[in-house]
Amino acid sequence: MENSLFLTFSSFLFVIHFVPLAASTPSYLSFLQCLSKHSHPSDHILSRLYTPNNSSYKSVLQHYIRNQRFNRSTTPKLDIIFTPLQESHAQVAVTCCRKTDKYLKIRSGGHDYKGISYVSNISFVLLDMSNLRSIDVDIQNETAWVQAGALLGELYYRIWEKSKVHAFPTGVCPTVGVGGHITGGGYGNLLRKYGLGGGGASFGVISAYILRLVKVPDVVTVFRVVRTLEENAIDIVYWWQFIAEKIDSNLFIRLALKPIDEKQKGTKTITATFVALFLGDSRELLSIMDRDFPQLGLRIEDCKEMSWIESELFWASFPNETLPDALLNRKPGAKFLKRKSDYLQKPIPKDKLKSIFDKMIELGDTELVFNQYSGRMSEIPEWETPFPHRAGNIFKIQYAANWGKEGKEAENFYINQTRVLYNYMTPFVSKSSRCA
Structure with a gap:
């Protein structure tokens, strides 16, 4: 993989379960039973599920819809939204989708232009990674461990907290999700200096990445x-x-x-x-x-x-004198x-x-x-x-x-x-x- 963009995927790849090839029946009882069977009661895993009958379903679905074209009453809706709080939750969801023959889609930041991660004419489960967004920046080793649900603005801010001369070469829209950006070959204004990576979006669910940081000047x-x-x-x-x-x-x-x-x-x-x-x-x-x-x-x-952090605000069209913590807005x-x-x-x-x-x-x-x-x-x-x-x-x-x-x-x-x-x-x- 490209020398500057990232060193490796997370060592935890959810056992690399593939999305099934056939659509399922309308009933999701078998999926729910599988989740209960493969999780510990203390995980309260079923509390992370949202169906159209749940009062919070609409707000959870719409929270990361970035294109209003796909936020209409006529837009095909998914059957279940699953919002894991820990990696083991996501692993169980992928395992159970495979066991019960359910389609699975993954949403990080929701910036796909055609709503691919949350719109479909067939029934599916949405694995919403937005709660898995921890970031650990290691300046000594010039790396960052970033979960897939983090947004680019959050990544930039956490790097800036630790160093004023380090960056990561991704996009200029701070609300793009890290997971989709990296696997999808997203680009930004450092690509001529440090290149562009991308790939791997089709073989499994990636929970986190180790990113190699790059140097930028003070000014x-x-x-x-x-x-x-x-x-x-x-x-x-x-x-x-x-x-x-x-x-x-x-x-x-x-x-x-x-x-x-x-x-x-x-x-x-x-x-x-x-x-x-x-x-x-x-x-x-x-x-x-x-x-x-x-x-x-x-x-x-x-x-x-x-x-560099101020330049990210400039490129994102924030007003002059905007403070860096504006990048944390989701x-x-x-x-x-x-x-x-x-x-x-x-x-x-x-x-x-x-x-x-x-x-x-x-x-x-x-x-x-x-x-x-x-x-x-x-x-x-x-x-x-x-x-x-x-x-x-x-x-x-x-x-x-x-x-x-x-x-x-x-x-x-x-x-x-x-x-x-x-x-x-x-x-x-x-x-x-x-x-x-």
Whole structure:
């Protein structure tokens, strides 16, 4: 597995019981009997079960639903939620699902975009890992023992409590669950420096991980710079495609293209927002940008020096002066959203970029987010880890639509927008087969 992301899975892998291949009968009596048989009465294991007849079922189910599209009365509901308080509880649940031929799904933070961990048209048991979230940071050995139900923000905070010069290279959304992020190949703004791991999500339930921490400097630098069409956004984005693979691996820049309303003109335009993390001070960053990416026109006043933990707050769009303990919040506001992904392997010609901008303006509400690859990502062969998308990819592209209005009509409108833009991008992205 990748050198920086993690050393090993938990030594306790719930005896690696597999999810059964056949759906079960509606009755869960045999499952409940199995739980009682394989647990000690003092464990009170049945008290951790929630069914639709339980008054707490709805709140437990909804607590980690991050996409409101899958929080409707018509959404297929699971039969049982099981919220273990200790690893032995989870082991018994997996054992009994296998013995009684029940489907099992595992939820860590609930951030899967399509609700895969908690929505299904067949009956299943949800193993909710949210109570298994202890974190033990060992700075002397530069490791952290983290249970699968912990969130990224909690991990970052606990590392920061012990050291101001250590980090872990995962994502920039603090409410993502550690379990799903690591097994699913989640990415963040340290991937060009330290790479990306991932894999193993299909063979068993993992209770905890030993993570190898990485070093970060006392001072890092961030910026968020917006360029409009009037400020040559098309030219800047065009040149960025050629520069992104070669620029210093201590620098990560995310590019977001977004249609916005020009209120004075009554029309729409596109903004190109460049958001960066640099592992160093602002003067060093400015020197790199002036040399390698002068087209952006970065100025010293655009740059903000801060600690690594403060940069996590910046990237998560917290207000200035927010204290690090905000990362411990486990209850973000859920919203309606749609996401799709692509990989860009060759620069898009300038005239085609303009046509993409025009299509985005025509559609009106779908954003394109370009996450920079290369650096350490390109040094690791695609066959070395379960995550194959490495050398040869300039950007991972995300199609993003968010909305606040309820109802199928609004949902169909925004989903259709992402699909239209996704289809429009077909000539420019990875082929044979299209990767996502």
